[in-house]
Ligand code: SF4
């Protein structure tokens with residue numbers, strides 16, 4: 001028989017099977033907790049911390065990876081939680097180009113995050129990789145959510161073409177030995193592009209269309225893998 005645990009979330013009692021995450025239990029109650037790195041079809045890694053909630057402990061816990069426990073009293077949107085989310089979004093806005101991340105921009109609006117709160121900050125800069133006929137990688141827009149890595153690995157494709165590159169502030173997604181994508185184990189399934197929450201991974205055809213390139217020329221480029229101007233392999 002499945003063991004269950006009973007807790008309250010925003011003063012509503014709920015009983016769920018042991019192992020259910022706070023995010024999952026909240027969803028059952030119709031309570032929406034914001035997420036960035038979490039994706040329902042991928043392994044949760046608890047990286048972005050935007051889903052942090054108050055469980056009455058010394059520090060807030062990430063709802064997407066924390067299992068419900070008997071007797072927990074969770075608050076998902078109190079003042080401390082809101083302040084934490086605002087600061088998280090302010091840090092993100094100050095270091096990453098979020099122009100093509102509509103869901104994150106909506107959170108910035110909701111939590112009234114001030115992207116200019118840290119005047120001495122600077123955006124992370126990275127080359128734009130246009131090294132294959134199918135998609136472009138612009139890690140200036142990457143929030144390091146790890147979704148693309150997960151979907152490329154044992155959550156779906158088992159290609160393991162993506163990993164990380166760099167250290168600390170300069171950590172970004174990359175390929176083994178920084179190889180161009182054509183030299184990796186990538187099978188160009190497109191699943192990484194599909195799960196990316198920002199404009200960091202974009203179909204090449206979309207990118208060229210946005211640049212006003214003629215559809216016939218796009219057909220040629222995306223068949224032959226020719227590069228866009230200003231990008232590198
Ligand atoms: S490229 Fe996209 S999916 Fe991959 S880590 Fe960056 S933001 Fe996430």
Ligand code: FES
Pocket residue numbers: 034035036037038045046047048049050051052062063064065
């Ligand atoms: S959504 Fe939970 S840590 Fe990112």
